[in-house]
Amino acid sequence: MSADVNDGLPMMATPVGSILPARATAGTELSEKILESTHKALTASPESRPASRTRTVRRLRPNTV
Template sequence: MNGISVADLMKSIGLTTGGFYKQFPSKEALMAEAAQAAFGDLDLLLASFDTDHGDHDTARGALIDYYLSTEHRDQPGTGCPTAGFAGDTAREPTAGEVRETYAAGVQDFASWMSTETTDGLPMVATMVGAILLARATAGTELSEKILESTHKALTAPPGLDPES
């Protein structure tokens, strides 16, 4: 939200600046609350994957399938907050509260992606990078290749070259 003022934001939705400040002390507080709500939704989604797929390893695989799909790529507004908030959080110069909320959400996601033998953070970083690149190149062959090759890399059995 760096680059947009509270006044411009409120004007665009037909509300007053005073109404904003009755709800939030700052734009950063709004961003932090939005990030917290979005990561709460992600927690619910991850729990539903566990419930729907029986065991955590199967749930993790199903999430990778969904995350690296054209469906997820083409719906950024309802997609993962890890990807959705990354750019705005990185650009916000005074995003202390936002960054803390965002970092906690990323850590929780990485913990969910972890296995007994691997840290989930590299998987999350790979998936988020892939979905951002796939969205930025949507409509090209490269976008599909990014999704497919990343999926293969993350789901190949250990010791097997994902390109074989």
């Protein structure tokens, strides 16, 4: 399975990833800030989003003797 940055995977992973810290800080101002900023990031127009950073992934080769 390949994950293309243009598919829905990042849109799904972002809110799921924000749930843990929001629940860990439940009932606080920080919890609300986490949820609000995640909502803003996901609903912002593509032009107003910060440029995405790309990572280079190196595949590790098994040790061969």
